[in-house]
Amino acid sequence: MDKLLQLLSTNSKFSTAEISAMLGEPEDYIKAQIKEYESQGIIKGYQAVVNWEEVEDSYVEALIELKVTPKKETGFDDMAKMCMAFDEVESVFLMAGGYDFALIVKGESMQDIAMFVAKKLSTVDGVLSTGTHFIMRRYKDRGMNLFDPDDQADERSLIL
C-alpha cells in the first residue's frame, strides 16, 4: 500500500516536513504527491474522528439494510444514486449477501430516523424492503478505540 496514503489515513495532521522525514523523501515531492492525490480524487477530504458520545448536542445513527430491484439498464447504480441524494444518508455500500445496500443514516433522534425510513426511503421506486438497526454505542471507529482510551495507557515499566 502507498505509504503516504497510509500515513495520512491514520493522521492527516502530519506536516509535510514530518512526512518527508518519516518516508525519507524530499518535502517538495511529498507536497506535489499530496496535491496530485487531491486533484485525482484519490484523497477525498480530511475529517476529524469525533467521539460524538462525549458531545452533548449529539445525533443518532442507524445502519439500514435495503433490498431493491435493480434497474434494467443501469443495474444498482441508479438505485444507489437515489439513496445518495438524501442528506440524511451518510454512506451507501453495495453488499454481497442477504441484502443489496447498506446505508448509514444520521438523524437527531430515533424517531427522526424511523420517519425518514418510513416516509422517504421505503417509498423510493424499486425499494422492496428495509431493515433498520440503530447504532447503540461506538466501541471502535475507523481504527480508533472510543471505548476505553485508558486501555492504551503506557503500562510498561523500566526494568533495567
Next chain:
Amino acid sequence: MDYSKYLNRSIQSVSPSGIRRFFDIANEMDNVISLSIGEPDFQTPWHIRDEGIHSLIKGKTWYSPNRGFSDLLKEITRYYERRFNLTYSPSEQTLVTVGGSEAIDLALRTLIEDGDEVIIPQPSFVCYEPLTVMAGGVPVIINTKNEDNFRLKADDLRAAVTPKTKLLVLPFPNNPTGAIMERRDLEEISKVIIENDLMVLSDEIYSELTYGGRNHVSIASVDGMYERTVVINGFSKSYAMTGWRLGYALGPSPIIDQMTKLHQYGIMSSPTTAQYAAIEALRHGDRDVKRMRDEYDMRRRLVVDSFNDMGLSCFEPLGAFYVFPCIKSTGLNSEDFCTRLIMEKHVAVVPGTAFGKCGDGFVRVSYSYSLKHLKIALERIREFVKELEDEKNG
C-alpha cells in the same frame, strides 16, 4: 547485623543498573513524557496471544521438556535457516530459555572460568559486564566510536586481545546506539577471532529490527565462525513478546549441552504458555514483524531528522529502536543533560553513561513510542536545547 560477610563478594561488587535512577525520578513527576523504555510499545499480535490462551483452555499447564517443546525447537531452527541461512539441529543445538537474558547468563557461565577475559564492546546493553563478573570472568571493554558508526573495528579488537581472552560479546544490532555490523565488518573481525582462537556470544535479539534494506547478518554465517559462535535471540523485540519471557540459544552441541544442564538445574524449563504462543509467532508472524518494523522505521527517520535539525548530531542508526544523539554541543555531560531535561521539560531519556563510560556525551532515546507521543517529546527537547543555547550565549 552485618550481612556483608554473608553475601557473595562478586555479587556485592556489581552496581545496580544506571537506567533505573531516571525512571525513578520520572515516576515521581506529573506530566512526564518518557523516551526511555527499551521494549516494543506494540502489544503481542492477537493471533499469537490467542494461541497462548488456547493452550491454557486445552489445559496445557505442565512443564515442557528441559530444552523446550520439540515443535518450537524445530520452528526456531527453520526460522534461522530461512532468515539467516544457518542450519542448526533442533534436538542438539537449540535451547529455549527464559528470555534472551537467561541465554546470555548461561552462555557466560558455561564458557568462562575464573580469570578468563571477556571482551565487551560498549556502549552496550547493561547486563554483559555484571554477568561476566558474576561468572568469574574479567570484562575487557572496547569503546566503539561515533566516527566508526559505533561498529566494532578489527584493529580495536586486536588491541584488546591478550593470552587470557576467551570470549567476545557481540551485541549487534546494538542497544543503545542502534549500530549494526554488516557482512564485511563481521569478516574483518572474524579474522582476529580465528587468529586468536576466541569464542563469540552473538546477541541478536534485535535481528528483525534493521532498516534501510540491510538485513541482519549473523557472525555464525561467516566462514570459520559457525563452530565458534553461540547465537542468542528471542521473541521479545521481534514479536513484541517481552512479558512472555522467551528466548533461545543456538550453537555447537557441546556448548548447548552444558548450557542445558545449567538451565535444567536452575530453571527446569521455560514457560509453557509462552512456548505455545511462540510457535504461532514463528509460523504465522512474519507479517506482524514487517508491520512493526515499517512503523519503527518511520519513527526512526522522524527522530533522527529532528535531532539533527535541532543541532544535536545524530548518526543514522540502522538497527534496534534507539537513536543515540551526541549532546556535547550543549556543553553538558550526559547525566546533567538528562537530569535537567527531566526536571525542566519533564522528558525522560537515558544518559549514554548507563551503557558504558564511553557513552558520555550521548543520550539514548527510544522511539518505541507512538508518533503522537514522539512529536510532543521532541518538541520539548527542542525547546530545551534552544534554552541551553540562549543560556550559553547569555
